[in-house]
Structures are given as C-alpha cells and as structure tokens.
Amino acid sequence: MRPLLLAAALLAAAPAAAQGVPEGLRGTWVAGDCAAPAAILHLTARSAARLPAEGEARLFRFRTLRMQDGWSVGVGGGAEAPRLMLRGDADALDSAEPDAKTLDDRLPGGAPVTRWRRCAAPTPGFALLHGEGLAFLGTLERLEAACQGPAARDCLAALVAEADVSGDGALSVAEIARLLRGAAWAMTAQDGAEPMELAAAAAIGGVAALAAARLLVESLDYDGNGRLSAAELAQDRTRFPDATGSAAGRPLAIEALATGAGLLRGLLERLAGE
C-alpha cells in the first residue's frame, strides 16, 4: 500500500514546465544493446523515468525546464530538486544527472554523460514490468493539464477519457485498477526502487488497486451498472462529504482497502481541485 499512500504527493507535484521536453526527444530510449538494454530512459513532456537493468530506477517530474548551453535542463521537485540534462535529436540522446551540489552555472559539472539510442520495440520483459507504469506518466501529465483549469467537470471528463480503455464512456473496475497500478508503479519508481522491487510493487499494488477500484466503483456507482460515468464522478465531486459518509458506512472486510479507496478519492478530488 505504500505506493498508494504516496499517490497524492506525486499527483500534487508538477506545475507546468513551459514547453516541456522537446518533442523530438520524447519517447523511449535505450542504453546499450536493444535486445538486452543496460537501461531504459522514457521521456514524456514533463517526466523522465530512467530504468536500469540493475540498480535503482529514477523518476523525474520536472517542475521547470530551461535551455542552457545546448542542454534541456529539467528540474524535479523535492528537497534536492534533482536535475536531468538532455541533449540530442530524434536518433541519439545524451543525458547527464548532475550532483545536487553543483551550482547551476557550472553544469553539467563532472557528471558523466550517458548516450541513448532508439530501438524498434521494447523487450517483452521490459514491457511487462514497466509498460503500464510508463503509460501512466503520460496519463498523469494530461490529467494535470486538464485539471489546472477552473472547471472541475473538464477535469473529471479528462480522467474518464484517459482511463476509458474500452471507449464506452464509463470506467469499469478494471480500468480504474489499471490507473491505480500505474500510480503504484510510478510511486515505487520515484522512490528509487530496483527492478525486483518494482515487480513486487506492481504485484502488490495490483491487488490493492483492484480492491480499491472495486470499492470505489461500489461506493460511487449510483445507477448500479458497475461502471462510473463522468456524471457520477462529477456528482460525486460536488457531494464528497456525503460520499465519504457512504463509503464509511459500509462494512469493510479489509481495513487496507478503505485506505486505498480513501486515497483514490483524495486523488480524484485533488485532480479535480487543482
């Protein structure tokens, strides 16, 4: 449940970062052999996930992005405000992660530069382990963009649109659970997890996400069709105090599930509110 507990904090991050990572640089990059990558770097407009085959993953959520001496310098949130420097074109990319102490005018300092390349397709193991999580990064950024506007309804509509895999205009338990699994992955990656930990988090987070998704749907599904529509979410948004009472009033078999459900409610509320 730890990843889920951190979900709100992750989503709280990230005011817009100007133009974002240059479009030509976005996407997935590989260090080493395409068949057996030493590391993967996934770039979205305002995020970067570096996933080594061995060692700790690192997730950057850029609060600011600027150009400096031919580098795109993204600065993440948190106490140390980590920086990732990117430079390249559509086929090749250099990255550097300067030490926290290096003054801005001395970048990249002595930080080693990593060379990245494009590959046609991810390896199966990589896709299985990270695919859903990386997809969530893009979803998250789009939700943040939509939810920064004044209209809560637009925010919730964006949420439905992002999560609605089947395209029926409503969110099933599976679709909500997928969203939560992605969040669990992202939280674990942000915490500097190694591949085994990411796999464990995905499994545990998957179970918790499913349970939380079920509880959420049950608590908000007013028409009883087993899915949450944008209208139900919007209605719920205006009646959060009542909905809280409804959720707490039902007997819960597992206390942890209540925590997960409450978190997702907080997540949705924050998305809608920001």
Place this chain on the structure above:
Amino acid sequence: MRLPSLAMAACLALLSLPSLAQSPQRQPAAPPVREREATIVNQTGQTLRELYAAPAGAAEFGPDLLGADTVPDRGSFRARIQGAACDIEFRAIYQDGTEERRRQNICQNRRVQFGDPNIPLREATIRNETDAALLQLFAAPPNAPGRGPDRLGESIIGAGREMRIRLGRTRECVFDVTAVYEDGEEETRAGVNLCRETRVTFGDPDAPRREARVTNTADRMIREFYASHRAPQLWGPDRLGNEMLPPGGDFTLRLRGAACLWDLRAVYEDDAEETRTGVDLCTTREIAFDGSGAPRPPERRVTLVNRHAAMVQEVYLSGTAEEDWGPDRLGEEVLPRGARREVAARLRDCEADIRIVFEERRAAEERAAVNLCEVAVIVLRPGWTLAERLDEGEPQETGPRPGSVRLRNAAEVPVAELYADPPGAPRGPDRLGRTVLGVGEALDFAPPDGGECRADLVAVFRDGRELRLPDTDLCAGAELVLR
C-alpha cells in the same frame, strides 16, 4: 693574747699537715679532649661547598662543617671536629657537585689539603650562540664511565652569553662537552682539547638572526610561543619565557638560524593552539595571531528553571573531567524562585557537573555527568539531583538544540554551499560538505569546530544567489530563514 694566737697558729699548722700529705692526689687532671681542629686547604680549583668529617669507619658523617659558608679555591678553613679521634675521614663536595674523600690523622698533621697544586687547573669558557638557554653542561674525559656532574650547577647560560666553568685540577686535556638546552635537546662537542683551546662554542655564531614582531590580535592571552624549523619533532623553547602576551600585545621574536621558513605556534590561555607553518622570516617582519586557527571549546548552554522554594544564588558548571568548579555562571545575577535562566560555559565535552548554591549559601546541590548536548532544560526541584528526567514537567523545547541556530531553506532551490567564518575572515570550507540543504529542509547549525558564536554566514543557493548574514550569532538558539 699570745696564747690564743699561738694556739690558733698550732691548730692551723696541724690542719695543714693532712692537706700537705694528700696534695699529690688532689691535683686537678688534664681536661678530656672534646674536639680537635684541622685546617682545611682547598687547592682543587673549585669552590668547596660542603665538608663533612667523621672518625674513620664511622657509620655516618655528622653535619656539614661549613654550614652556610664555602671555601674558595686556594682558601682555607679551620674546622672543629667533635670527638677525640685522630684518624678522621673527610668528605668534600665541590661547587659542581663532585665529591672527594680524604682520610688523615689530624693529631699528626692538622693541615688537610684537598687538591694538588702541582696538577694544572682545567677551565673552559662555554659560549652559547644558539637562541635557547643552556641549562646544563657536562664535561668528562671520553673514557670516563659517565659524563659527570652538571658543571653549571644552578646557573644557566642564556642565549648569546658565555660562562667560565672550572673542571678542577686534572691532567686530562681532552673532554667530551655536552650542552643540554631548555627544550631538552642535547648537543655534544666530542674530544675537545681544553689544553689548547679553552673556549667551547655551541651554536653557529655566524648564523643570521631573524626578527619579527608577533602581535596577539586574538581576544585571549597567548601563554606560550614557539618557533622552530624542525617542528613538529622539536619545537624548541617557549619564546615568551615566563611572560604572557595579552590581547593586543606584541613582542619581538628573535631567532638565529640560516633557515627562512619557520613554523610558529601560539598556545592560548585556554590551551588552544594555533600553528602557522612555513612562515618566511626572511621576508616577513609582522605576524599576527588572531586565534582563528585555535578553536575554542564550544559554548554549552542549558536553561535552568528554579522550581525550588528558595532562590538560587550561584550556579557552577564545569566539565566532568575538570577539577575546579570555575566561576559562578550567574555572575551578578540570581535565579529567583520560578524563574528561568540560561547559563553557558565553554566545555570541550558534552558531559558537565552542575552545582547550585542557595540564598546566603545555606545549602547546595550537585549533579554530575549531565550531558549538555542532549539536555536543554534542567528543572531544579527537590530531588532533581537523582531524577531520571531533568526537564520533567516543562514543555518540550521545539527550537534549535542548545548553542546553535536552525537554518531553514525557504527558497525554491537547495542551498548548495554554506560558509561560516569569523567576522572579517576569508571564506573557509563549505560547512555542508558533500550535502545540500534541500528545499524546505532545516538544519541545526552550531559554531564549526566549537569556535566562536559570532560568524559571517553565507548561504550559496544552487542558482548562484548568495545570502550574506554578517556577524551572526550562531549560538542564539533562533531560527534563520534562508530565502
């Protein structure tokens, strides 16, 4: 009238007969010999400092016959020796500490001579051309079992001075002469022929002299000062001697030696030491010691809360390892009932002993080994000397730990570098080391190296901005917001 007169005359005559008969027995005997005299003649070439005499074979000598007197070379002394013994053993101790014994029948010859005037008197002039006082001097033939007594006795030969010493009457010409300086260093001139050359010089008289004015710009007394070009193995003598160099004071350091680069070391009154290495005294004439290189013990602070029913008049705070209580930390103040007051002391260690004295010195209480790095508040109440918690009943302190300030980074970027140096001093090391003070993070920061509370504080943010906080009290116990 005649008869009585005759009778009286007859009686007197009769009375006188027995006395005449007994006269051989009644004659007084010669008085027993209670002491004997001897004339002591000193021909040793040295001053005779002590003289003892005792019958030959006696277990021990009596008192020093000379008392407070001495017998110079070629002088004599009339000694009174208790007892009737003729065969006397004498023990003479000379100025240089050497000792000589002589046995003589003073009934046959009352002149007792020490030293043979036919043997030449050996002397030497010792010149000290070093810049350290010469405390001891030994001179002995190379094949002698030891190096003999200290020829200087209670004298010393100061730097640049000389002294004539007497080695007594001896036919020996060649000596090993060893000088011992005030710093303990020894220097030996082996195989010196004193029959040919009576002058022995230690140090190089041709070595150039170095002079520099040393100023104490610190706020503490300099107790000792050393200069050496062989430090740290050998620091040499304390150049201040018995003097102290007060704050603002100066003295002229005079050295002798071909070296230009000298290491200088000041020892302050609080035992802190400040060393300058490789000072070029060929070009430098003014040297200031400001104490910046000699960290003082950190100031430990603790807040006392008086929950006793009586006023506390004196408070003592001293390191557990110290023997003295030191000054009353309240000074002219007192700690009334119910009052709080912070007391401070410069202590090297965290652990301290505390003693409080009540009004009019009616009673006192003590508690040992209080860890001032962990205890910020001590509540003085009945039983506090044994209480498990010293701050029981008082609200928890939420501020910085004692003797520090809390630095809070309220900026948007981390503080990458932090400098805290004595006011006006050049920028020293980055006090953050390899870390940063992150956005929103706080750090309790005490004077570095236990130094002075006041410092020029500079926070360098990662975007290059510098926040300067000159002359900041790092012991204030307050929070400083960096933005």
